[in-house]
Amino acid sequence: MNTPNKLTLLRIIIAPVFMYMLIVDNFYLRLSSLALFIIAALTDLADGYYARKYGIVTGFGKFMDPLADKILVSSALIAFIALKFVSPLPVMLIIGREFSITGLRLLAAYRGVVISPTWWAKVKTLLQLTSVGIILAYINLIAILEYYQSPSLSFFQFDYQFYFGILIWTTAVITFWTGVDYIIKYFFMIKTVLK
Secondary structure, eight states, rough: OOOOHHHHHHHOOOHHHHHHHHHHHHHHHHHHHHHHHHHHHHHHHHHHHHHHHHHHHOOHHHHHHHHHHHHHHHHHHHHHTTTTSSSSSHHHHHHHHHHHHHHHHHHHHHOOOOOOOHHHHHHHHHHHHHHHHHHHHHHHHHHHHTTOOOHHHHHHHHHHHHHHHHHHHHHHHHHHHHHHHHHHTHHHHHHHHOO
């Protein structure tokens, strides 16, 4: 197995460990979850870099790399629901779209069709990672301030659910729209399965 694929598998392994560390009410584990998320994000950059630099492109990598990203983001979003930082509905839309389109990609691969990411899909990925990064940073900032009983804690304890709600709903709408866009473009494949 080549290096990019090993890094992709590492990201998949990291995802549940990251989610556990984030959910458990422990200062050190929660802080470690942020470090683990950063490591996972860096493996994503590294496997893409290696694949491009050395021309290592495999069918496994084409499918598993985006799937690893989806698993990592989904793990974070589920943890945010458990911690009551976001509402379940937009997260359900995001995760539902992600795995529906993964199914469409599998069908396309089976039929020898390559589904290239659209410009909106790239925006969607950036929004998802930004949303997760912002909420994760806030959770850890609050954890640090609480742990050290900082007087500035009250300054950061604003109505985060309202702002995070706007962020997650914007992400969910764009994510859902990109899914609809893919389904419209590749409906001819879905029709053949439904017959």
